[in-house]
């Protein structure tokens with residue numbers, strides 16, 4: 037079978053290489069986490085398909101790189117139009133594939149996938165910079181396309197995360213080989229159709245489906261790639277970096293987190309409670325999630341009671357229902373991983389003040405919103421990324437202690453502070469080590485702002501000009517002031 041019909045939408049499950057559908061001899065089964073039914077048999081790439089995709093991208097590069105910026109921007113806007121036109125279908129397929137809420141896909145995720153193309157198309161037209169003259173010599177700084185970008189992405193927001201990486205690469209004039217996540221591969225296949233309809237030339241975007249080990253590993257190690265753009269977990273990032281190292285390929289890594297939500301006694305109480313409960317969105321499968329609640333001890337008891345009360349009212353159920361607040365986890369393997377963290381934390385002395393286990397009343401892969409208290413400093417549950425609906429609570433007595441606890445992590449993706457004191461907001465946000473710090477808000481994202489993580493949360497920044505700096509060979513050309521030397 038080369039096509040599957042998912043929620044009434046036909047999806048071609050073969051690779052997309054050089055503008056054609058290409059099947060592999062072997063396939064993998066894509067399973068919906070909502071009810072664990074098989075959705076599709078998807079072509080499974082190995083080194084041969086990866087070679088073919090990189091060759092196609094290399095062949096398409098010179099022509100694509102020579103298109104004017106206006107021409108590239110125009111085709112990327114048409115891709116965005118196509119995403120918008122098919123947003124309903126993309127939302128329905130993505131929901132069935134990764135189990136996240138249909139209403140989030142409709143209202144947030146798919147509009148953002150379209151915006152990814154529009155934003156980088158527009159930003160492309162503002163790129164040129166000039167450097168100051170030096171001793172009368174004119175300096176010209178240009179952004180030359182680098183070549184073939186490999187893009188490897190995860191399943192928690194598959195199309196949004198893939199397009200966040202693909203769009204700047206294409207805008208920069210690079211060609212792309214993308215490897216979507218094997219737990220939610222389908223919308224990438226629809227994206228291939230959308231780009232073809234928009235007039236993106238054959239070979240400019242190539243998509244190889246498959247597992248990390250079989251398709252991702254040969255792509256990371258491929259000598260034909262010029263940029264490695266990876267979003268995923270820290271252990272995989274280590275393998276990708278090691279594979280890419282012999283080829284001296286620049287890396288952009290957006291990885292995991294263990295971000296804090298720091299609540300001071302002077303905070304707007306209702307806002308702080310709402311921000312804490314928001315961390316259960318997408319069943320906690322959010323890299324930026326603030327899963328470590330750090331609360332000032334004199335307000336801790338009332339605050340925690342209110343969070344437990346509000347979180348216990350979250351409606352768990354089918355993600356296609358408008359009334360559902362929390363859905364399932366993405367796969368059985370991930371479900372067991374999340375449950376393992378909670379079991380070990382409880383065995384080590386933490387207590388579940390909310391949830392603490394599966395919700396089999398709803399389905400096999402549904403996990404209750406869980407809040408754990410009493411974990412010992414340094415415990416696994418306080419230091420490792422769970423990537424599920426599991427918050428921990430710790431208390432602090434002073435601002436200094438709050439900062440120390442917030443920074444007591446090898447990650448540094450994000451942090452959220454809730455305080456009513458503007459001076460404290462300035463002080464504490466300056467001392468926190470994280471790529472993004474939100475003060476009295478959460479998840480406010482501007483595509484022109486730098487995005488990335490410190491420490492084990494990543495390498496580099498993307499967004500706005502940072503993305504073009506990564507995807508381009510930035511060149512400085514220095515012109516002498518005196519004209520051309522007489523060659524005679």
Ligand code: NAD
Nearest residue numbers: 189190216217247248252253268269272275290291292323
């Ligand atoms: P993962 O690292 O297991 O997989 C990510 C991707 O890498 C998948 O496409 C997978 O097939 C591929 N892969 C696996 N092994 C590979 C290998 N040896 N070589 C090349 N590719 C390989 O991560 P996941 O479980 O899919 O995603 C969850 C992780 O992603 C979490 O850590 C989360 O925090 C992180 N994440 C980060 C951001 C961010 O922007 N910082 C955004 C979303 C998710």
